[in-house]
Amino acid sequence: MKLNSKGQVTIPAGLRARHNLHEGDEVDVVEEGGALRIVRVADAETRGQRLVRHMRGRGGAGAVEGLSTDELMELLRGE
Template sequence: MRLNSKGQVTIPAELRARLNLHEGDEVDVIEEGGALRIVRVDDAETRGRRLVRHMRGRGAAREVEGMSTDQLMELLRGE
């Protein structure tokens, strides 16, 4: 691993997958005994919450408001 000119490092994909780290996750760097530890921020917004926040208000809720279940199923199935 190399430190780039901006002081950044890339966490290898295998480690990110194993530790369930995703783009946008918040982490802290802590110095302990002359070593650095990267730890997930405990109270940070989760990936799912970020996705919901991003998607909120983007749907076509107004178009389906007041539709019956049968009408919604027809719309979803493309019938």
């Protein structure tokens, strides 16, 4: 991995999947014994909690009736 000019690194997809890390998850970098560790922020919202917060209030009778599949996917993704 390379550190970019902003001090950022990309966590490989396999490691993100293995450790259940998703876009928007909050992590910290901590120093332990001369090494750096990436750890999940303990009290941060989970991916599911973020999705529920995003979708809350968007439902109701007829809220999605008549929408195309693309429109539904756009709504679910928050685009």
